[in-house]
Amino acid sequence: MAGSRRGFGGLAIYAGALLAMVGSPAGASPAAASPTPEARAAARFDAVVHDRAALRLFLRGMPKGGDLHNHLWGAPYAEDFLAWAGADGQCVTTGAQPAIADGPCDGKDKVAARDLGRRDPALYNRAINALSVRNYTPDPAAAASGHDQFFSTFERFAASAVRNGGAMLAVTREYAAGDGVLYVESSTNPNALRAFAVDHQKDWTGDLEASFKALQPGLAAMVEASRREMDADEREADRLQGCGGAARPAAGPCAVVLGYQPFVERAQPAGFAFAQMAAAFALAEADPRFVGVNIVNPEDDPTSLADYSLHMRMFRFLSARHPKVKLALHAGELTLGLVPPRDLTFHIREAVETAGARRIGHGVDIAYEDGAQALLARMARDRVAVEINLTSNDVILGVKGAEHPLALYRKAGVPVVLSTDDEGVSRIDMTNEYLRAATEQGLGYRDLKALARDSLEYAFLPGDSLWTSVGRARVAACVKPGASCDAFLARSPKAAAQQRLETAFEAFERGF
Numbered sequence: 001m002a003g004s005r006r007g008f009g010g011l012a013i014y015a016g017a018l019l020a021m022v023g024s025p026a027g028a029s030p031a032a033a034s035p036t037p038e039a040r041a042a043a044r045f046d047a048v049v050h051d052r053a054a055l056r057l058f059l060r061g062m063p064k065g066g067d068l069h070n071h072l073w074g075a076p077y078a079e080d081f082l083a084w085a086g087a088d089g090q091c092v093t094t095g096a097q098p099a100i101a102d103g104p105c106d107g108k109d110k111v112a113a114r115d116l117g118r119r120d121p122a123l124y125n126r127a128i129n130a131l132s133v134r135n136y137t138p139d140p141a142a143a144a145s146g147h148d149q150f151f152s153t154f155e156r157f158a159a160s161a162v163r164n165g166g167a168m169l170a171v172t173r174e175y176a177a178g179d180g181v182l183y184v185e186s187s188t189n190p191n192a193l194r195a196f197a198v199d200h201q202k203d204w205t206g207d208l209e210a211s212f213k214a215l216q217p218g219l220a221a222m223v224e225a226s227r228r229e230m231d232a233d234e235r236e237a238d239r240l241q242g243c244g245g246a247a248r249p250a251a252g253p254c255a256v257v258l259g260y261q262p263f264v265e266r267a268q269p270a271g272f273a274f275a276q277m278a279a280a281f282a283l284a285e286a287d288p289r290f291v292g293v294n295i296v297n298p299e300d301d302p303t304s305l306a307d308y309s310l311h312m313r314m315f316r317f318l319s320a321r322h323p324k325v326k327l328a329l330h331a332g333e334l335t336l337g338l339v340p341p342r343d344l345t346f347h348i349r350e351a352v353e354t355a356g357a358r359r360i361g362h363g364v365d366i367a368y369e370d371g372a373q374a375l376l377a378r379m380a381r382d383r384v385a386v387e388i389n390l391t392s393n394d395v396i397l398g399v400k401g402a403e404h405p406l407a408l409y410r411k412a413g414v415p416v417v418l419s420t421d422d423e424g425v426s427r428i429d430m431t432n433e434y435l436r437a438a439t440e441q442g443l444g445y446r447d448l449k450a451l452a453r454d455s456l457e458y459a460f461l462p463g464d465s466l467w468t469s470v471g472r473a474r475v476a477a478c479v480k481p482g483a484s485c486d487a488f489l490a491r492s493p494k495a496a497a498q499q500r501l502e503t504a505f506e507a508f509e510r511g512f
């Protein structure tokens with residue numbers, strides 16, 4: 001079926017219309033004779049699904065809800081970092097893998113970043129390649145194709161990222177708005193949080209309780225400094241995008257809602273990881289903008305592997321002391337050949353069962369887990385959602401198409417959402433991930449719409465859901481529009497975002 005319509009866009013549109021007509025038997029009621037807006041949108045999707053450009057156009061306009069797996073440092077494109085480096089008077093190194101560096105620039109090994117694109121387009125282009133996976137040719141012998149290139153980009157733009165928190169928030173909102181994404185959960189650590197981990201890693205004794213006690217005296221000041229940093233970054237993002245003033249624009253970047261996830265660097269020594277984790281929990285409990293806690297870094301790093309179970313026990317320990325803090329944990333971002341088989345057998349399970357993760361980031365190696373069927377059943381029962389990052393998994397792990405476990409999760413009834421991971425480094429956008437889900441994973445319009453709705457249902461936005469059954473039944477207060485629904489939406493940021501998505505879907509589907 002897939003191949004038969006390839007290359008015949010006009011014919012496909014005709015076939016789609018024909019199918020819609022066939023779906024309305026003669027003598028049916030007038031309601032059945034005119035398909036719903038959703039059915040017309042689905043027919044349009046079916047008509048263009050084999051025409052990449054037309055499908056891209058369709059999906060670009062489609063509302064997409066939330067991006068629940070997004071890293072603040074991974075969202076800007078290399079060109080963004082190079083522009084900020086120019087404005088900040090920083091330099092670009094001229095070696096084999098150019099990087100952004102602090103000044104002074106010597107004009108030889110470190111040249112000024114300002115106007116580099118006009119002055120030296122060749123170096124500028126090499127810098128873009130070094131700060132992203134653009135033009136990267138995977139080593140055919142490597143177990144994980146773009147893994148090293150991907151992770152090494154972060155240190156090459158770090159000098160710009162650490163000083164541009166506000167600008168990074170702004171581009172995150174800009175890219176989300178362009179993609180029809182209205183909510184982003186971005187993993188980000190205030191500099192003060194990381195500094196706390198650096199200063200307090202020495203407090204680790206190997207005993208959770210004793211180490212936790214030793215960390216307490218410094219936490220309040222860290223929380224206060226982190227909040228002030230985010231206040232300043234948000235003010236700067238608003239200034240850059242003209243969001244300030246009495247009436248905040250109801251559309252565009254200013255209308256994108258951001259939630260933050262402070263995170264633990266799993267490749268760091270245990271004392272660093274525990275201090276950072278304790279700080280992340282304290283911040284998430286104190287400031288509602290920090291909606292959950294995550295854990296990052298390459299999962300196959302020797303320290304990440306050696307300390308995996310210890311990290312999960314640390315999460316369990318801190319969750320018991322901060323029961324309201326939600327966890328979305330990177331787990332199972334691994335594949336056969338990258339690590340010994342034993343390391344593929346338990347990471348997702350421990351993230352769910354030991355740490356109590358509410359969402360799993362990636363979950364690529366699920367089919368290698370011991371007791372995978374029982375684990376899938378538990379995730380389906382407990383509504384533990386998986387954040388699916390199709391391009392990232394392809395670039396970093398070489399896992400795509402039929403190798404990817406998206407279908408396995410869906411078949412098991414585990415909730416899934418599509419997300420970008422590091423859109424700037426991977427040089428993608430959210431629309432591209434929907435396109436891959438359609439073309440490589442076979443998802444249809446209604447499947448994608450359900451995923452978009454789930455991206456808000458499983459978001460860590462506070463408040464009750466708009467739905468008793470997502471996409472089917474609304475809560476009693478909102479069965480009909482009116483004062484009781486307005487009051488409900490005013491109380492629940494989650495339901496308000498869900499209502500915005502429904503309104504966006506109505507407008508989108510009316511266009512067909």
Ligand SMILES: [Zn+2]
Pocket residue numbers: 069071330361421422
């Ligand atoms: Zn990630």
